[in-house]
Each structure stands twice: as C-alpha cells, then as structure tokens.
Amino acid sequence: MTAHADRRWAELARELEFTTLPELRRQAEGWRTGLTGLTALLAVLVLLKGRDDLTALPDWARNTATGLVLSSFVLLLIGTLLAVRAAHGTREEEILLGGQALRRWTEREVYRVRRALVLATRCCVLGVVLVVGAVVLAWVTTGSGPSHLVKLRTGTGVVCGELVGADRREVTVRTEADGVVVARQATVVSMRPARSCAAMP
Amino acid sequence: MTHSRPHDHSLAYAEDDLGEVDPVPFTQRAAPDGTGVLVSGTCPRCHGRTRTLFPWAIPGTGGKGLLDLVRGRRPTGASATEPDPLSEEVHFCECGHAHPQGPPDTRYRGCGASWRMSR
Numbered sequence: 318m319t320a321h322a323d324r325r326w327a328e329l330a331r332e333l334e335f336t337t338l339p340e341l342r343r344q345a346e347g348w349r350t351g352l353t354g355l356t357a358l359l360a361v362l363v364l365l366k367g368r369d370d371l372t373a374l375p376d377w378a379r380n381t382a383t384g385l386v387l388s389s390f391v392l393l394l395i396g397t398l399l400a401v402r403a404a405h406g407t408r409e410e411e412i413l414l415g416g417q418a419l420r421r422w423t424e425r426e427v428y429r430v431r432r433a434l435v436l437a438t439r440c441c442v443l444g445v446v447l448v449v450g451a452v453v454l455a456w457v458t459t460g461s462g463p464s465h466l467v468k469l470r471t472g473t474g475v476v477c478g479e480l481v482g483a484d485r486r487e488v489t490v491r492t493e494a495d496g497v498v499v500a501r502q503a504t505v506v507s508m509r510p511a512r513s514c515a516a517m518p
Numbered sequence: 519m520t521h522s523r524p525h526d527h528s529l530a531y532a533e534d535d536l537g538e539v540d541p542v543p544f545t546q547r548a549a550p551d552g553t554g555v556l557v558s559g560t561c562p563r564c565h566g567r568t569r570t571l572f573p574w575a576i577p578g579t580g581g582k583g584l585l586d587l588v589r590g591r592r593p594t595g596a597s598a599t600e601p602d603p604l605s606e607e608v609h610f611c612e613c614g615h616a617h618p619q620g621p622p623d624t625r626y627r628g629c630g631a632s633w634r635m636s637r
Contacts, residue, residue: 320535320632323608328625330577337576413555413601414575416608422577 327416334414347405355397378458382451389447396440403433468511471504477514525566525613531620531630536562538636546604549573555603563631566613572603605635 333340374382406426412418465480469490478492488505490498493514544559554573561568611628620630 320533320608323535324533324610324632327608327610331625333577334573334575341576410576411574412577413572413603414577415572415603415606417606418572418601418603419577 323416325416326420330414330416330419333419344405348401351397351401351405355394373459374455375458378454382454385447385451385454389444389451392440392444392447396437396444399433399437399440403430403437466511466514467508468514469498469500469508470506471500472506473504476500477511480508483508523565525615526564526629527566527615527617529564529617529629531617533630533632534563536631536633539633541604541635544604544609544635546602555601557604557607557609561611561613561629561631562633564611564613564615564617564629566611566615566628568609568612568628570609570612572601572607605637608632608634 372379412422466477467480467490468475468477469488476490476492476495476498478490478498481489481491481497483489486502488500488502488508490500492498539562544557546555546557548554549556549571554571556569556571558567558569560566609632610626611631612626613628615629616627617629620627624630
C-alpha cells in the first residue's frame with residue numbers, strides 16, 4: 318500500500334462521515350424497489366394454467382409439480398433477496414472510520430458482494446429450471462379432458478359423462494365408470510351441463 | 519520527556535511518508551461525546567500538536583454476509599476486536615497550521631506528513 322493510496326483511503330473515510338444519511342436513504346430506496354419486485358414472484362404460483370390446474374394431474378405428477386413449484390418459488394425468493402443485497406447492501410454496523418479500517422471493510426464487502434451475486438445467479442437459474450420442469454410435467458401428464466359434460470337424471474338414477482349424442486328417442490353419454498350409457502328419452506327427467514364429474518358418487 | 523522542539527511554522531507543506539515512528543508521544547482516548555476515538559500527539563515532522571478524530575460511522579451499504587449471519591460469525595479484522603486506530607491507521611499531521619505551499623483543498627490542515635506507529 319503506497320503513501321498516496323493511504324492518503325486517498327483516509328480522505329475517502331473522512332468524506333464518508335458526511336454522506337451517511339444520503340447513503341442510508343439510497344439503500345432504503347433500493348430495498349423498497351427490490352421488495353416490490355418480489356411480488357412479481359407470486360406469478361410463479363399461477364403459471365401452471367395449462368389445460369387445467371394441478372387438480373387434473375395424476376397424484377404422483379401433482380405432488381411432483383407442487384414440489385417443483387414450491388422449490389422454485391423459494392429459490393427465486395432467495396435469489397432475488399441476494400441480488401438486492403448485492404446491489405444495495407444490508408444493515409450495517411458502525412466502524413471506527415479511518416482510512417485503513419475503511420480499506421479492510423471494503424475488501425470484505427467486495428468478497429461478500431461477489432459471493433451474493435454468484436449465489437443469486439445459481440438460485441435464479443435453478444428456480445427457472447424447476448418452474449419449466451413443473452410446466453412441462455403438467456402439460457405432459459394432463460390429458461385432454463372430455464368436453465360437453467352433462468349430468469343426466471333418469472328415473473333410475475343419475476349419470477355424469479360426455480354427451481355423445483341425442484335424438485328424439487334416446488340420449489347417449491360416455492362415462493368413465495360405466496362406459497357408454499344410452500337412456501331412452503321417455504326415462505330422462507333432466508339433463509344439465511356439468512363442469513366436472515369428479516364429485517359424482 | 520523529549521518533546522521540547524517548537525512547532526516549525528515555516529516548514530513548507532510536503533506529503534512526506536515518514537514510515538514508522540515511535541508511538542510514545544501519542545495517546546488515544548474516547549471522544550468526550552462518544553462519537554469516536556481521539557488520537558493526539560506531536561507531529562514528527564513539524565513538531566506541532568496534532569489531533570485526529572476517528573468517528574464511529576456506517577461505512578456504506580454493506581454488512582455481514584448472509585452466511586456469516588446464519589453462522590453467527592463476526593467479520594474478521596478490526597471490527598472483530600476493540601478498535602485500535604493508534605496502531606492500525608495511517609496518521610496525518612493535523613496541527614491546524616496552514617503551512618506554506620499547502621494545497622487549499624486538503625482535508626488535513628497541517629504540514630502534510632503521514633506516519634504509522636511502530637509496533
């Protein structure tokens with residue numbers, strides 16, 4: 318360390334004595350912006366809107382996708398916090414402000430910022446990979462659901478399934494449990510559109 | 519006591535690095551208002567009475583690393599122990615006299631000399 322460098326560090330330390338408050342305000346503004354950006358991460362939770370939501374997936378796929386989404390959310394959260402910390406610092410303890418103390422503090426801070434940036438990058442990349450994995454899993458394991466679901470009430474009971482056909486004589490419904498069910502028009506009490514047959518007994 | 523030489527007011531300003539000097543003529547104590555540590559003594563170059571305040575302050579936007587916080591580890595260096603600016607810092611003459619040929623914008627009003635304490 319040359320005498321000139323020592324003098325510059327000492328002069329910088331003396332200058333910092335008068336810029337503490339603006340520096341703290343700048344830090345607070347940075348954290349405000351960063352924390353506001355965190356709310357964008359909530360979009361991760363509503364990303365899985367492919368053909369249907371997670372409830373339409375098989376159990377193993379639903380559990381896996383849920384784990385992937387939650388893991389990615391945590392990773393993205395940590396990554397964002399680390400990036401904000403690297404950019405704007407965090408709470409700080411006072412030091413005895415001299416040139417050499419400031420130089421040592423700066424060396425430590427440079428190391429911490431580098432480490433935070435590396436970790437933030439890894440967390441964010443891994444988080445995005447997990448989200449993509451969850452989306453792909455949802456698309457691959459979600460079959461195209463039946464359309465035109467109806468709930469058909471006849472004199473003998475209720476069936477729920479996809480409407481295959483209807484004419485003046487009979488109504489045809491394809492159900493998961495019983496296959497194709499044909500009901501004569503004379504026995505039909507009512508037929509209503511249904512959003513899902515999952516709740517059928 | 520050996521500090522009998524008078525303050526040389528006619529000495530021209532020069533940013534001389536005097537290297538390590540004898541720490542005996544220097545003392546450090548907490549500032550009366552608690553704002554820092556006051557180092558005082560006699561400038562080895564112009565022999566004027568010099569006083570420098572090292573204030574407690576926040577150096578900037580930094581802090582402990584997250585891993586350090588998790589592990590409860592204190593940072594290494596001066597802040598891990600009681601600060602000792604007398605032996606750790608480079609000192610500059612602040613005798614308060616505007617020596618001849620001194621720059622008008624210097625932050626240290628003195629003869630321009632700097633030194634460290636020998637250990």
